[in-house]
Amino acid sequence: MYELLRDSDGEIGSETLNSSQSSMSSDSCSSFSRLSFDALEIPAKASYSQESFALKPHRSSDYAWEAIRSATFHRKNGLSFRDFKLIRRIGSGDIGSVYLSRLRTHGAGEDGCYYAMKVVDKEALALKKKVERAETEKRILKMLDHPFLPTLYAEFEASHYTCVVMEFCSGGDLHTLRHKQPGKRFSLSSARFYAAEVLVALEYLHMMGIIYRDLKPENVLVRSDGHIMLSDFDLSLCSNAIPAVESPDSSPDPTTTSSLSSTSRARTRSSSSLSCLYNRLFRSRKVRTVSMNRRFVAEPVSARSCSFVGTHEYVAPEVAAGKSHGNAVDWWALGIFIYELIYGRTPFSGETNEATLRNIVKKPLFFPTESPASASEVHARDLISGLLVKDPATRLGSKRGAADVKTHPFFKGLNFALIRSYKPPGIPSLRRVSSCHERLKKSSSSKFDYF
The missing domain is CATH 3.30.200.20 (Phosphorylase Kinase; domain 1)
Known part of the structure; x- marks a missing residue:
């Protein structure tokens, strides 16, 4: 895989980088x-x-x-x-x-x-x-x-x-770890765990008004405790995210949408405005009496960029076609990410970078086998299909972000609020130590064999 970059003036650079050399890879x-x-x-x-x-x-x-x-x-x-x-x-x-x-x-x-x-x-x-x-x-x-x-x-x-x-993440990256798995792919349960933690990280970034734009296994590092850490933010886009409380079965409040548009045009809000508005929303009588089925949403839906950035196999159709893009590119990348973890390859890869981009824009989504092997794979395919919708306006996550993606049946039974305390997938090559000090004691004999 290669990275391609377009400068802010819209010109595509000729430089390419081997994406297997992530910033803190193994x-x-x-x-x-x-x-x-x-x-x-x-x-x-x-x-x-x-x-x-x-x-x-x-x-x-x-x-x-x-x-x-x-x-x-x-x-x-x-x-x-x-x-x-x-x-x-x-x-x-x-x-x-x-x-x-x-x-x-x-x-x-x-x-x-x-x-x-x-x-x-x-x-x-x-x-x-x-x-x-x-x-x-x-x-x-x-x-x-x-x-x-x-x-x-x-x-x-x-x-x-x-x-x-x-x-420093001693467990390496998911690209390297995937190649060590049987068939060079993760089990559905492992893929579900990693996808859930990446989803939580993306939710936080989007709440902060940050569109990641560089999600791929090479940039998902594994700590010594088995949990993940996203890396490399030099391609990220900073924008504004305005919080709202919405019902999952209704469209966004028109007044909220109007406020979002005007605020986005003004571009005068600082990062602290997010927490201020959050406090005002949750102190209001209307929100205190809201039903439990409502969800807190803070998605930078108004952010737009024309920069051509990312890794060929992970760029969204709107980017591959040279159009402007926004928050939906991260949800497309999440779909590619889950597909690669489960099936060991990306769905639109071509013989050349140009062929890959053409496939992303025009080729329908296919899975390696006609029929899924289990109910969990049925849900996984449905989630991937929702994330890999070529029209960003109807792509899963484009409107309410993680609030919509979290409710998909693929994640049923998963408590996102407690996922940090879940036991990570068992990876034999990963050294789990309780503290940095313990790792230091073992360093002379291990010779960093977790690389």
Whole structure:
């Protein structure tokens, strides 16, 4: 699979990237580039403020987060590159590389917590006109606070490099793990689990007004506890999401739709407006007395973009056809994602990238076998068919987002609110450890064999 990019002016770039080299994938290199490594050994300019360390609720007992906070409080100018030891490269792209790194802590000897450090070459970034993309990703990372999304631990500059320190996922990515499964595909129960966690992550992103636009197995990483984490947000689109309370059997409130359109045109709301409006809605007498079958919806339905971004096999028909697109592209990508997990391949793949795009626009959806093997597969196919509707206006999720997708029979009996406590699928190659400290104790003997 390859990624294709179109700049904001609408021109398609000639550059392609191998998508199996995701930003924190399990691929590794045997040695560093000595020139690049030495260039980083220059006193770094910290870019910290005390507000950077406001405690993230879902990280309240996280050893890695506390290690960063503790180390920072002992530095007058914040953390720098010298506070980390680079162990080896675990991913690379066209503008930088990702390294497995360890925090050097005073009085801890060789102890320290592992992180993924994304090192971006600012000169290459400027030459390829991708500065805005990199800034968008950093801005998004600072906004996120969710169990299935990355935690930004630190950021600083070293020479002409920008360094971003994030969570390290020892389980690799779902693309690599799928190839280790029998038949190179996941069981229906495993696919259901991963699809549900990705769905919850997309719901949070859309509630924040973020359209992901890069969902694929290579970007779905697996933590040491078996739960997922989405990665790579440089292709994401930031917009506005206006919350509403709707009945599942009715169309959106016309007044809400009107308000959404006018607000979207004005583009004056900040990210804090979401929580403010949420509070106003739920403090109103009308909402307090609402029936239990109503649902909270916060989907960026008005967001539009003409940028041609994504991975060929995962782009939606409206993108492949060169039309503008919005939130519905993520729900199309979710359909492709589930199809690939279950059947081991994507449904519209052609011999060339051009053939793939033609298939996405024109070819009907087919499944490998005529008849599903079980009732669960019947539901899986129905969900995939709803997500892979070529018309974005009628695609499942395009109106109410995750609120509609969650109610599909494929997820029946699944408590999305408690999915973080569900036992993940058993993956023999995955090392599950209770804390970063335990992983450190075993590192000398394991030699990182979970890569």
